[in-house]
Amino acid sequence: MSWANPEYFWLLLLIPLFIGYRFWMTFKKREATLTFSSLDKLKGVSAGYKTWLTWVTPLLQIAAFTLFITALARPQLQNTTVEQYAEGIDIVISLDISSSMMAEDIKPNRLIASKELAASFIDKRISDRIGINVFARESFTVVPPTLDYNLVKNMLETVDLGMVRDGTAIGMGIATAINRLRESEAESKVIILLTDGMNNAGEIDPITAGDIAASYDIRIYSIGIGSRGTAPYPVDDPIFGRRYQNVQVNIDEEMLTQISTQTGGKYWRATDTQEYEEIYEEIDQLEQSEIEEVIYVDYEDQYFFYLLGGIFLVILAFVNERFVTRSPLFQP
Structure with a gap:
């Protein structure tokens, strides 16, 4: 495997910034919209599976972003053929x-x-x-x-x-x-x-x-x-x-x-x-014997599979956020 444009991998440095920003938006201090005299009765209530599924969306988005960057870097399979000609x-x-x-x-x-x-x-x-x-x-x-x-x-x-x-x-x-x-x-x-x-x-x-x-x-x-x-x-x-x-x-x-x-x-x-x-x-x-080598190198692009995987993960993240959890975790 080789890469036609490996410089695009520098964009992966944006992922830690994205994670930090989303966590800051989620856990920053907000003013209460509802006031309760006591929360004791809510402590025993189970959070439910949808609460955990809200974490799936950003993970899918990060994975999709990684696949898109990999596709931009143009992964290629390199096939090398060597032909030898000898003056016997x-x-x-x-x-x-x-x-x-x-x-x-x-x-x-x-x-x-x-x-x-x-x-x-x-x-x-x-x-x-x-x-x-x-x-x-x-x-x-x-x-x-x-x-x-x-x-x-x-x-x-x-x-x-x-x-x-x-x-x-x-x-x-x-x-x-x-x-x-x-x-x-x-x-x-x-x-x-x-x-x-x-x-x-x-x-x-x-x-x-x-x-x-x-x-x-x-x-x-x-x-x-x-x-x-x-x-x-x-x-x-x-x-x-x-x-x-x-x-x-x-x-x-x-x-x-x-x-x-x-x-x-x-x-x-x-x-x-x-x-x-x-x-x-x-x-x-x-x-x-004088041996002459002719080397042929054939490159086969593999970016399409990464691009297709990234699109699939974007769709999956959208479905999870809009139709499964209905209340995204990272809501600004």
């Missing part, structure tokens, strides 16, 4: 699913952590089309860029090792993502490249793929996943069960830095889960 970004997350992603230097392992953090990143985006592609020795699109975030996250959940032959074709992973973005009309186009190794397969060299991305104004944010030195890798032995062996972590950081730099992006190294999460937060800040 097209994003493709290109995820390495080679066997080395089973290493557990990032808990619970590199692949699961990558999927969980990617899903959290998707939840924070607004009006961006997001797609997923995976690569090992070959690369393919899991889901093309779309605004259906539930679909993207559901399809991301199905990503697992063994979907393609083992290997690390980073150039193919970039090329597949480029193919999904090259005809995009979005203001900003981004590839988030996640890998834990070195390019050892595929027909397209990563540097060449980076040049192609730059020609389409596509930025590449690349993340090297894995600790420095060695990492525990699970091995299932048919006799002794699961055991772990330390494997060397080899990430071509120089190449990843080069392809990110030449496209206007950035390279990070994630050696643990906390760093991995912080990288996604930084990407989220770097790629903010």
Whole structure:
């Protein structure tokens, strides 16, 4: 509730003056019009309900006056509608699913952590089309860029090792993502490249793929996943069960830095889960959609109900004074 003319509420200060004036007129000393030798016989006479009803009239008048002042102040209901317009970004997350992603230097392992953090990143985006592609020795699109975030996250959940032959074709992973973005009309186009190794397969060299991305104004944010030195890798032995062996972590950081730099992006190294999460937060800040808000405010006047109530109380006070009590209490 809001008020268009709240200054009229100052008129409510007249109510105490009105009450004081009426009481002064009622109880001021008057000359007697009838003289009695004694009032003892009148002391036991009941005043009757009409005597009390005479007090109702001024109360109704005060209430009516209050409602009239409220109506003058123009009470309004305020309905606010906010419309948001966002210039969306097209994003493709290109995820390495080679066997080395089973290493557990990032808990619970590199692949699961990558999927969980990617899903959290998707939840924070607004009006961006997001797609997923995976690569090992070959690369393919899991889901093309779309605004259906539930679909993207559901399809991301199905990503697992063994979907393609083992290997690390980073150039193919970039090329597949480029193919999904090259005809995009979005203001900003981004590839988030996640890998834990070195390019050892595929027909397209990563540097060449980076040049192609730059020609389409596509930025590449690349993340090297894995600790420095060695990492525990699970091995299932048919006799002794699961055991772990330390494997060397080899990430071509120089190449990843080069392809990110030449496209206007950035390279990070994630050696643990906390760093991995912080990288996604930084990407989220770097790629903010421009959101424009248009606010519409609609006011609905409510004074009529107060005015109608005041008129009703005036009529009620008049009926009570002229036809019920017939002798108004505040008679000057």
